[in-house]
Amino acid sequence: MSMTDASGGESTTSPDARLSERPDWIYLLREFEALFRHGSAGGSKAIRTHRKAVRDRLSAVIAADGGFVEQTPITKPVTAHFNRALDVGERGAMQGMARALRQVRDRLTWEYGYEKVPPALARKYAYCEILGPRGPILADRLILGFVLFAPNTTYPQHSHKSIEESYISISGAWSENNAAVYAPGSLILNRPGDEHRITTGELEPCLLAYAWVGTPEALTAPGMKLTAPKRKRAGA
Numbered sequence: 432m433s434m435t436d437a438s439g440g441e442s443t444t445s446p447d448a449r450l451s452e453r454p455d456w457i458y459l460l461r462e463f464e465a466l467f468r469h470g471s472a473g474g475s476k477a478i479r480t481h482r483k484a485v486r487d488r489l490s491a492v493i494a495a496d497g498g499f500v501e502q503t504p505i506t507k508p509v510t511a512h513f514n515r516a517l518d519v520g521e522r523g524a525m526q527g528m529a530r531a532l533r534q535v536r537d538r539l540t541w542e543y544g545y546e547k548v549p550p551a552l553a554r555k556y557a558y559c560e561i562l563g564p565r566g567p568i569l570a571d572r573l574i575l576g577f578v579l580f581a582p583n584t585t586y587p588q589h590s591h592k593s594i595e596e597s598y599i600s601i602s603g604a605w606s607e608n609n610a611a612v613y614a615p616g617s618l619i620l621n622r623p624g625d626e627h628r629i630t631t632g633e634l635e636p637c638l639l640a641y642a643w644v645g646t647p648e649a650l651t652a653p654g655m656k657l658t659a660p661k662r663k664r665a666g667a
């Protein structure tokens with residue numbers, strides 16, 4: 432989700448280790464694999480296709496014993512809510528994922544992904560990637576990660592060009608586009624270009640796992656931009 436490492440679509444990152452040398456991270460990948468293999472598509476062909484794309488790409492990384500790049504752990508203001516999010520997650524439907532994430536909690540690199548982050552959002556949001564072109568687990572056609580929101584957050588409207596995105600709640604409740612309330616275990620699919628806006632519950636933080644499927648070029652330079660409000664776009 433960063434724009435700082437646009438290396439022309441090819442990963443120039445050289446691994447520090449093989450994945451098999453980092454069992455805690457394989458543990459986390461196994462949880463993602465189980466989620467995308469055994470969860471329901473709710474009868475949606477588009478979601479079934481997305482789930483298969485994620486698990487096929489993930490299985491290929493595990494089978495190839497892909498590279499692992501050591502990264503500097505970084506926190507953001509919102510990570511003050513991480514303990515609560517993990518504790519609540521471990522009591523719910525997504526307890527396996529919450530437990531696996533706890534094993535690597537001090538090794539995560541939390542980021543914003545935007546050159547200019549609205550100040551209100553900078554205190555209430557951050558994400559970390561666990562697999563993708565920049566690592567820590569190297570992959571070029573899939574990004575897996577987590578996004579953490581403080582209670583009572585609005586993540587402004589945005590869309591992703593050439594990237595298919597799914598969110599699965601690990602802890603906390605959230606709503607997308609005012610359409611419904613989603614609980615731990617629920618999956619939302621945003622296809623390329625789909626505009627979406629997220630709000631989170633008033634009292635508890637919300638931790639979502641996400642998967643991005645795309646070409647190496649799209650995933651290396653996703654160019655994240657928030658959608659300008661309509662009144663500002665008029666005449667643009």
Ligand SMILES: [Fe+2]
Binds near residue numbers: 589591596621627
């Ligand atoms: Fe998104």
